[in-house]
Amino acid sequence: MGRGKVFPAARARSLVNPLRRLVQSPTRTVAAMALPADGLVLELGSGPGFFSSSIAEAVPAGHVVLVDLQTEMLDHARRRLMHRPGISLVGADAMQLPFNAGQFDVAIVATMLGEVPDRDTCLAEVRRVLRDRGVLAVAETRRDSDFISLAQLRALVEAHGFQFAGRRGVAWQYVARFRSG
Numbered sequence: 001m002g003r004g005k006v007f008p009a010a011r012a013r014s015l016v017n018p019l020r021r022l023v024q025s026p027t028r029t030v031a032a033m034a035l036p037a038d039g040l041v042l043e044l045g046s047g048p049g050f051f052s053s054s055i056a057e058a059v060p061a062g063h064v065v066l067v068d069l070q071t072e073m074l075d076h077a078r079r080r081l082m083h084r085p086g087i088s089l090v091g092a093d094a095m096q097l098p099f100n101a102g103q104f105d106v107a108i109v110a111t112m113l114g115e116v117p118d119r120d121t122c123l124a125e126v127r128r129v130l131r132d133r134g135v136l137a138v139a140e141t142r143r144d145s146d147f148i149s150l151a152q153l154r155a156l157v158e159a160h161g162f163q164f165a166g167r168r169g170v171a172w173q174y175v176a177r178f179r180s181g
């Protein structure tokens with residue numbers, strides 16, 4: 001994978017390879033996000049849904065909206081998640097989200113931001129669709145060629161009026177939380 005390129009849908013299976021669970025547990029990653037049980041959650045760049053089941057389990061009284069640029073990725077996610085209630089799938093570009101302002105309690109961006117050509121436009125859109133005092137949770141791993149260090153991430157995100165609310169994990173694989181407003 002080249003840096004800054006959209007992860008090809010033809011390689012979607014590698015994202016849900018069971019071995020990945022050993023090094024980046026979806027359950028532990030999502031637990032680090034501290035999601036509200038009744039939250040309306042936006043998962044940007046969901047791909048085939050590696051984290052999505054754990055996200056849905058963490059918000060049993062809420063709802064999760066998966067967004068991806070590639071419909072093939074959402075097709076994979078649909079097949080994996082069709083038995084689960086409380087999940088919707090939307091094909092869209094993270095730089096132009098088809099949602100109203102202030103709609104979501106939480107936005108999740110997992111190993112995706114580095115693929116977006118204009119991260120500032122994407123983060124402005126995330127800020128727009130989050131309610132005040134909403135949460136942006138970003139998961140990054142150095143196993144991804146588009147890895148963003150915490151220092152780089154904070155500079156990017158805090159420029160959009162988010163406040164850093166803490167990091168879980170280690171420098172090479174972490175979840176960072178930010179509050180909007």
Ligand SMILES: C[S@@+](CC[C@H](N)C(=O)[O-])C[C@H]1O[C@@H](n2cnc3c(N)ncnc32)[C@H](O)[C@@H]1O
Nearest residue numbers: 007015045046047050068069093094110112115
């Ligand atoms: C490396 S994959 C990660 C998928 C998933 N988050 C995971 O960790 O398994 C990145 C995903 O982001 C999607 N993506 C890249 N750029 C995007 C954009 N501008 N808008 C929406 N999705 C995008 C890709 O199609 C791909 O499915």
